[in-house]
Amino acid sequence: MALKCAYGHDVNSETNTCSDGHPPKEDIAVANNMEKLIADAIQSALVTFTHNVATQATQQQQQQQHNISAEDLPNTRKPVRPKLELNCNEGQWSFFEFEWKRYKRQARLRDADIRDDMF
Ligand SMILES: [Zn+2]
Secondary structure (H helix, E strand, C coil), X not given: CCCEECCCCEEXXXXXXXXXXXXXXXXXXXXXXXXXXXXXXHHHHHHHHHHHHHHHHHHHHHHHHHHHHHHHHHHHCCCCCCCCCCCCCHHHHHHHHHHHHHHHHHHCCCHHHHHHHHC
């Protein structure tokens, strides 16, 4: 019994296709089954890949958060504004100037902001 393609054409046993070039129906069934198997495999791989990416992203985020807390927090912490006693001596004034310059550097304020901050 001659094989037939999906459209009912007789399949040539030598070329294994019909006169229009269609493969035998059984092959199509196998091909469709393969397609499904491949689709399932891709789907499964995608789920695994997505999971891995999500896990990796979470780990990176946690790593970044860890880095921020470990390295940046001391620098981002608001610097302590130096205070000057009213009855200060020369040494205290020098110390205040030094501390104030350091405060300005740490705060990275613009001149205008510093003026606002001082008065
Ligand atoms: Zn055909």
